[in-house]
Amino acid sequence: MNARTRSATALALAISLAATATATAGGMVLPTRGVRTTARGGAFVAGADDLGALGFNPAGLAHLAVRGSEKHRLHDSLLIDAAFVKQAVTYTRINSGGGTEPTVDSTSPGLAIPTIGYAHGLTERLVIAAGIFAPYAGLTKFAEDGPARYSSIDLSKSLLVVAALGVGFKLSDKVRLGATLENMVFMLSSSVIFAGCPGETVCAPEDPEFDALTQVTMNDYLSPSGSVGAQVDLHRLVTAGVSFHGPFKIGGKGKVQTRLPSSGFYDGASVEGDRVDVAFTLPASFRAGVEVHPGRWKFEAAVDVELWKEHDEMAITPKGVRIVNAAGVGTYVLSPIVIPRHYKNSVAGSFGIEGQPVSHLPLRVLAGYTYETAAAPDAYLSTLTVDGNKQAFSVGGGYAFGRWQLDAMLSFFKMKDRTVTPDVGLAPQLSPIRDTSTDPLNVYVNWGTYKASWLAAGLGVTTAW
Secondary structure, eight states, rough: OOOOHOOOOOOOOHHHHHTOOOEEOOOOOOOOHHHHHHHTTTTTSSSSSTHHHHHHHHGGGGGGETTTTTTEEEOOOEEEEEEEEEEEEEEEEOOTSSOOOEEEEEOOEEHHHHHHHHEEESSSSSEEEEEEEOOBBOOOOOOOTTTTTTSBBBOOEEEEEEEEEEEEEESSSSEEEEEEEEEEEEEEEEEEEOOOOOOOOOOOOGGGGGEEEEEEEEEEEEEEEEEEEEEEEEEETOOOOOEEEEEEEEEEEEEEEEEOSSSSSOOOOOOOEEEEEEEEEEOOOOEEEEEEOOOTTTEEEEEEEEOGGGGGGGEEEEEEEEEEEEETTTEEEOOEOOOOOOOOEEEEEEEEEEEEETTSOOOOEEEEEEEEOSSOOGOBBBBBBOOEEEEEEEEEEEEEEOOOOOOEEEEEEOOEEEEEEEETOOOOOOOSSSOOSSSSOOBBOEEEEOOOEEEEEEEEEEOOO
16 A cells, blocks of 8 residues: 555545544533543643644644655654543522522433544654544533523533644744644533513512523534644743634524413413524633653643633523414513623643653553633523533553554533622523513522532544555
8 A cells, every 4th residue: 555545544534534523512621632632731842742732722733744764755743532521510499588408419321422633744844634622621401490591501512622634834944833724613502490580560589480491502613713833843841833823703593492380471372483593602711831852751731812802791592583472462582682691711720741751662541630710700600501621630541553553531620619608690581581780580599509520531642654
């Protein structure tokens, strides 16, 4: 099999695997992803030198132009890895009457998240690459009649995947540049209880007779973005790296399905129409890092600033959806729903170690530490996306078999417990049949205590030829 045939075969394999590489998402994303990268605690900006660079710093792709041990020989690279990410969430709610409700746990089973990448050296300085991946994210799933029902019931059927095309270029022996063009496919499936209290009457807060189980689905197949990055060898033992990733503007046409409340106000009523528009923003980010690499060891300190301030709200706009034949009223036209988020920028600091303990053994060890600040403010924290200050400890290992490299990783994130008190929490009970901007329900549904952790474990393989 010649080099061109091998390249075509590898690319076909990557594309065929990518076709099925969807990953469930719906919660706040973790600041790292990928097996080797996560084992280093996410400190993979200055030291990015494999296909994981597609998601962290595309300048690192330039390392893949030629094989390190065979200078001036162009080659191809392939990376396939997968991690299982499990988020555990415990919520003890204080209801709008000030009472403490039973503690509940998310029943989401966790998710498998793959990464696939392929790179081809065009010249000794230029590399092109393609990949498909998804963020490491948490999701929640609660009972539809439980304490979390007014914030979120089930996001476990949501899917997203990012496809990327990248290029890396050696500007000189000490300077590398890179860029990616990306597209996110986002498939949202979210269920929640809306309040069906009509504007013509006064309802008791959280009256279950006015609970309306609602599911919103939306598919957005075109949400482009991209990244740029650079690496500079400041010294033979020191490399600095920076990268910027643009935001994803998520939006598209979707459908809404509603189970009408059991209240007598809805006797004989039905829903006409099912179209909604959904829109929100996932943020841009900046990364920077410095790696020191004496001998067989690499040490990197990095920072990741995510501009979550762009994530101000989630908007759901019904289009011609109405409730007809409602007793005593006739027709309700569903109003736009705005879920206030008012997030703030988050900062993650990380430190990673990677090295070969014994010179004659092709064994690598990896370890990392990460600390990230919260993006969700106390006022709008909810079970829709549980987020807070968190720290993570990661370990990993790698072993080379000829041209094959196997990697393994285990990482544990723990969020600092958060309590939203009644004088602070402002996440409103949502009602699509009432103009809450002029006739607010004044019922807030995010009071209580939140506990969360994430466990990630993964395996990966890379090869080059």
